[in-house]
Amino acid sequence: MQYDTVREVDPEIADALEREVDRQREGLQMIASENHVSRAVMEAQSSALTNKYAEGYPGKRYYAGCEHADRVEELAISRAKELWGADHVNVQPHSGSQANMGVYLAVLDPSDKILSLDLTHGGHLSHGHPANFAGQLFEVEQYEVDPETGYIDYEGLAAQADEFDPDMIVSGYSAYPREVEWERVQEVAEDTGAYHMADIAHITGLVAAGVHGSPVGIADFVTGSTHKTIRSGRGGIIMCEEEYADDIDSAVFPGAQGGPLMHNVAGKAVGFEEALSSEFEEYATRVVENAKTLGEVLQEHGFSLVSGGTDTHLLLVDLRDSHPDTTGGDAEDALEDAGIVLNANTVPGETRSAFNPSGIRAGTPAITTRGFGEEEMQSVGDAIARVVEHHDDETVRNEIREEIRALCDAHPLYDE
């Protein structure tokens, strides 16, 4: 067996991988669900555990040779318990969507009812969109944000729950900039006899660091992904009280998945260890400060933010007021050309389409990992405003690309 490098075996893939590192280095990654993991997390994820099958759970595997896999998974679980204060943790879901599937399979039957936030109001596909397994297996109704304030309409949610009588209420969102009031959702769930699943995929890191309130100990189930604000190995996680532990574990394996991706579980363990440090708390605090600063700068430039600001790592800009003829797609394309990578996003009351919506979503987790602070956020906000304003002007895009490149060079990424 030869142990050659990717470059020796497959130069085309080696080129693509190197160019991806350059792309991440030379531009601002502002997709709110992305981050830059450490070298240590990457090393764990590309370790020999990629070769190992370990169906089952530590101490109860269906294959031999799992002693090191057991150690890795036990450490990931104990660190997660310490980070989020959960009774029971399952670190095997391959993704946040798989974590949600694990919860649904654990406690719902096909055709049971789910009440969740509409995708165009900040929800997620796996909360019950008709194109997703959750929308196909279950009967789904969706709640919305208050059209005036952009905040979750908790009273509307209660009234809708009363009418619909759901078996599960889903809170936790992927394009909602405000702090979620978990207790209020839990109250509605208790009043209607529904389970409450809080999907903290976007804010796992903010919750772990205490800069966003935690649903652990409030909601029946807390799910998340492990590579966004928490900056660990790629995948998903489920947390719950001990009474649901067996149901959750068997819903994940053998219910929804086969062998866990043990190399990713190792990446989770390493990232969780990093997140237990006081530096991580400082990082998470700065992620939110940076998002607030960016929001203020954009507002000074006349942009409208859904809900008027942010309490989290993300901003949702509704372009309809400030730039009625510019779509989210126009803005996304022009910004990418200028070195600022974010995504076009639907906004509450969307009047265009999901493919070319009226908003853009911007997040600060990755640029904060690079070391950006208040001063850089001012420059980033000015740059976003100028590019959107002149989105069809190539000269402006070229000038901004130079400025962004200089900012990136001042905050190098994976510099060795």
Ligand code: DSN
């Ligand atoms: N793709 C993620 C996001 O961008 O919000 C969610 O799965």
